[in-house]
Amino acid sequence: MSARNLSFPAAQQAQIIRAHQRDIIHVSSLKEQTENILRSWLGSRWLTRYDKEVELLVKLGYLGLTTGRAIQTLGEEYTNIWSYSALSQSPRVRAGLILLPTIPAYLLARLGPSVASRSDRLKTLVRAAVVSLEVVSEVNLAIFYLRGSYYELVRRVLGVPHISGIPENPHTRPPSYSLLGVLIFIRLVHRLIAFLRSRSRKSIITEKRSANANPEEPHIDARPVSSLLNVTDPQSDPxxxxxxxxxxxxxxxxxxxxxxxxxxxxxxxxxxxxxxxxxxxxxxxxxxxxxxxxxxxxxxxxxxxxxxxxxxxxxxx
Incomplete structure (x- = not known):
């Protein structure tokens, strides 16, 4: 058989799930070892202040040494799958596979609370961004359980699927995870209904408060109540x-x-x-x-x- 006729089957759902879980275990172990070293060198107070930066650097290092070099991660190697598409060899696509799953989550976790504390509008925008990212990720996961490809949202956006090095066995039927996809969609529908009910309830409460609003804000010890409620995180300041x-x-x-x-x-x-x-x-x-x-x-x-x-x-x- 010539090299042109060689073809590899798409990775099965079980292979992709096990690879993802394996990568999570390796990243968690690497993060724990890194934290132990930094705690002994710099102390727990420094580590608590910069824990999100340490987590980001660990993830970037792990993905950079594997996906960034166009080789398998430890989880992919464990299940004998790897990333492949017409664009997978592009440095830009590999950079996207590394940066898109890590940088936005870090920015929302680190800068989101400080930005949201400046105004109610920014707080609403940050909260909407977090909720939207969660919902889109769950929709992608439900589609994966139903269709069997693109476990991660970033791979679906960039068009980088997984292929398997194990030949398909025509006499066996791979396990199906369609029920999990249906359950996720049911949960999303329930979440949407609860959100619409809370919005209608909040609108009613807002109308009642506006009808009985007091133009003067109450004070405690000459300090407005709103300033007492905006308590900052003690971990954010030295x-x-x-x-x-x-x-x-x-x-x-x-x-x-x-x-x-x-x-x-x-x-x-x-x-x-x-x-x-x-x-x-x-x-x-x-x-x-x-x-x-x-x-x-x-x-x-x-x-x-x-x-x-x-x-x-x-x-x-």
């Missing part, structure tokens, strides 16, 4: 020094050096600010233990269960 910490009533500057040496957070290895205590009795910075608790629900010292809602602020330690 931690203040111990002398400038408003959540410590001690005169830190007057403490003896040996006493201040004991006021060290075991996570960031810096002097504690905004001290809080866990249920097991260990003291940490609020930002440090909060960032740790979002990743692991256990105390970093004794490994007991950690509940972020049960943290107790300590103002005099």
């Amino acid at each position: 931690a203040p020094s111990a002398e400038d910490d408003d959540l410590t009533i001690l005169d830190v500057a007057s403490l003896p050096p040996d006493v201040r040496a004991g006021r060290i957070c075991t996570l960031c290895l810096e002097e504690r600010t905004a001290t809080c205590v866990t249920e097991c009795g260990h003291l940490f910075d609020w930002n440090c233990i909060y960032g740790w608790g979002r990743e692991k629900s256990e105390c970093p010292l004794c490994r007991q269960s950690l509940d972020l809602t049960r943290l107790l602020p300590i103002y005099n330690l």
Whole structure:
């Protein structure tokens, strides 16, 4: 048989799904190892502040060393499939396969909250962009379960399918995932109905409020209520020094050096600010233990269960 007559079958749904799951496992493992190294070098406080950038760099590195070089990812190699189309060898298409799944999600996660806090209109636009991306991704996933190609939305847009290196067996029937596609469409219809009902309910409430609106905004301690509701994320700002910490009533500057040496957070290895205590009795910075608790629900010292809602602020330690 000549090379011109060689043809490869399209990858089966099970192969594509297993490859995608395998890639997620490898990226998660690589991210965890990277975080452990950076935590030991730079501390938990730095890692909590730049966790989204670390995740982005890990994904870019993984895809850049595989898809960017026009070779299989570890998941594709595991299931013996690879990307192929008339455009798959183009550097622009490979760059799209790397950047489109990572950069927009990072920008929405990192810049979305800060942009949305500037005005209600920007907040509405950011929220609409996130919801629209989720809905389009679910529609693409439902079509994949029904039709069997283009598991990722980016591949459908760029026209880069998967092919398989395993010959088709005419005596076996591949598993069907059509039921999952139908269920996803049912969920989308339910989501649409709930959205329309909430819009109609909000319009009614808005009309009632406008009829009984008070032209003067209420104030608490000479501060408008709207300013009290727009609370910023404590992770977004650098931690203040111990002398400038408003959540410590001690005169830190007057403490003896040996006493201040004991006021060290075991996570960031810096002097504690905004001290809080866990249920097991260990003291940490609020930002440090909060960032740790979002990743692991256990105390970093004794490994007991950690509940972020049960943290107790300590103002005099």
